[in-house]
Amino acid sequence: KAGVTQTPRYLIKTRGQQVTLSCSPISGHRSVSWYQQTPGQGLQFLFEYFSETQRNKGNFPGRFSGRQFSNSRSEMNVSTLELGDSALYLCASSSGGPSTQYFGPGTRLLVL
Amino acid sequence: KNEVEQSPQNLTAQEGEFITINCSYSVGISALHWLQQHPGGGIVSLFMLSSGKKKHGRLIATINIQEKHSSLHITASHPRDSAVYICAVRSETSGSRLTFGEGTQLTVNP
Numbered sequence: 155k156a157g158v159t160q161t162p163r164y165l166i167k168t169r170g171q172q173v174t175l176s177c178s179p180i181s182g183h184r185s186v187s188w189y190q191q192t193p194g195q196g197l198q199f200l201f202e203y204f205s206e207t208q209r210n211k212g213n214f215p216g217r218f219s220g221r222q223f224s225n226s227r228s229e230m231n232v233s234t235l236e237l238g239d240s241a242l243y244l245c246a247s248s249s250g251g252p253s254t255q256y257f258g259p260g261t262r263l264l265v266l
Numbered sequence: 267k268n269e270v271e272q273s274p275q276n277l278t279a280q281e282g283e284f285i286t287i288n289c290s291y292s293v294g295i296s297a298l299h300w301l302q303q304h305p306g307g308g309i310v311s312l313f314m315l316s317s318g319k320k321k322h323g324r325l326i327a328t329i330n331i332q333e334k335h336s337s338l339h340i341t342a343s344h345p346r347d348s349a350v351y352i353c354a355v356r357s358e359t360s361g362s363r364l365t366f367g368e369g370t371q372l373t374v375n376p
Contacts, residue, residue, distance in 0.1 A: 187362065191307075197352065197366040210361045242307050252297040252316065252356055255364075257309040 156181065158247050158258035166264045172233040175261045179226050179247030185209075186228040187255065188220060191242040200243075203228050204250055232263075240265045269293055272353050272367035279374050285340040287370045289353030292334065299364065300327050300338050301352040309352075312338070343374045 159178045167173050179186050188200040199212040203222035220230040226247075232239055242262050246255035270291045279285050289298070300312040313320050313327040315336065320327050324343075329336040340347055353367040 185362065187364070189364075196368050197354070197364075199363045199365070202362045204362075210363045212363065244307075244309060246309075252314070254311050254314050255299070256311065257301075260307045260309075262307070 158245060158256050160243075160245055160258040160261050162261060163259065164262050164264075166266065167235050168266050169235055169237060171235050172231060173235060173263060174229055174231045175243055175245075175263075177228045177230075177245035177247075177258055179228070179245075180256055183247035183249055183256070184226055185248045185250040186222060186226065187246045187248075188228070188230050189244045189246070190214075191244060191260075192238075192240070197244075200230065235265045237265050239263065268367070269357075269365050270353055270355055270367040272351075272370050274370060275368065276371045277373070279343050279372070281344055281374055281376050283343050283374075285343050285347075285372065285374075287338045287351050287353075287372070289336045289338070289367055290334060291336075291353075291355045291365075293355065293365075294358040295331075295334075295355045296358050297356040298329055298336050299354040299356070300336075301354060303350040303352060303369070305349075312351075340372075345374045345376050348373050 185204045187202040191197045202210040206222045222228045242260045244260045246257045248255045302310045315329045324341045326339040350369040352369045354364040
């Protein structure tokens with residue numbers, strides 16, 4: 155079974171731009187969660203989607219948004235990028251509920 | 267105070283040593299996860315626990331729900347175990363949201 159994939163793997167943007175990251179979960183998984191990892195704040199939960207509905211949201215500004223498609227693939231969008239948005243963005247998929255999460259390799263975003 | 271605290275932050279061991287990493291949390295939880303992150307960023311889920319003890323190869327994870335504490339043990343450590351180990355909890359009241367500890371950087375020298 156193929157693992158979780160994320161595209162792109164690396165991205166460089168400038169302040170004020172917007173960015174869209176993509177995550178394809180393991181086949182059959184309906185839950186996709188997104189996380190941000192920075193040296194200063196560590197790993198933080200962004201949001202979770204289950205069956206195309208946002209089920210939970212972390213403490214991030216409205217510039218961070220996401221969606222999930224009927225095939226469970228998910229995208230997250232960050233608008234009006236700030237320097238502090240430079241981070242590793244990870245997605246993880248699971249079958250839903252308190253089950254093991256399988257992480258993708260991440261997208262490393264650098265905002266200049 | 268963070269909801270999830272790990273100790274130690276850094277740990278250096280010689281190959282073959284027995285290693286323990288601790289995780290304490292302050293909220294009621296539905297599950298606790300131990301994760302491993304290698305340089306480059308990839309994260310692997312090692313264990314998910316809600317009670318008792320689990321073992322996989324040389325790794326053992328235990329949890330004491332009453333004391334709000336979990337430990338990750340590595341027996342016969344090897345240089346390939348060098349990584350960051352992260353504890354994360356799924357609280358009873360926050361649904362699917364995971365809250366993470368700061369991680370423990372483990373270096374195992376040959």
